[in-house]
Amino acid sequence: MNSLSLLVVGGGAAGFFAAIVAAEAGASVTLLERGREVLAKVQISGAGGAM
Numbered sequence: 434m435n436s437l438s439l440l441v442v443g444g445g446a447a448g449f450f451a452a453i454v455a456a457e458a459g460a461s462v463t464l465l466e467r468g469r470e471v472l473a474k475v476q477i478s479g480a481g482g483a484m
Contacts, residue, residue, distance in 0.1 A: 436461065444471030 437460040441452045444466030452464045464471065 439463070440465065444468070444473075446472065446475055 437455075439452070439455045439460045439462045441448045441455070441462060441464045444464055448464065448466075449471050452462045456462045470476070
């Protein structure tokens with residue numbers, strides 16, 4: 434059985450969802466974010482509702 438390890442740098446929307454997709458596909462994923470929380474900008478904008 435092949436295993437895949439993936440390192441995702443950046444916990445913004447793209448990095449976060451790339452990590453989810455990779456994990457769902459069977460990869461072992463590590464997500465690195467320099468800030469205190471992932472998806473910080475999405476949370477600030479009201480989960481995409483800001484215009």
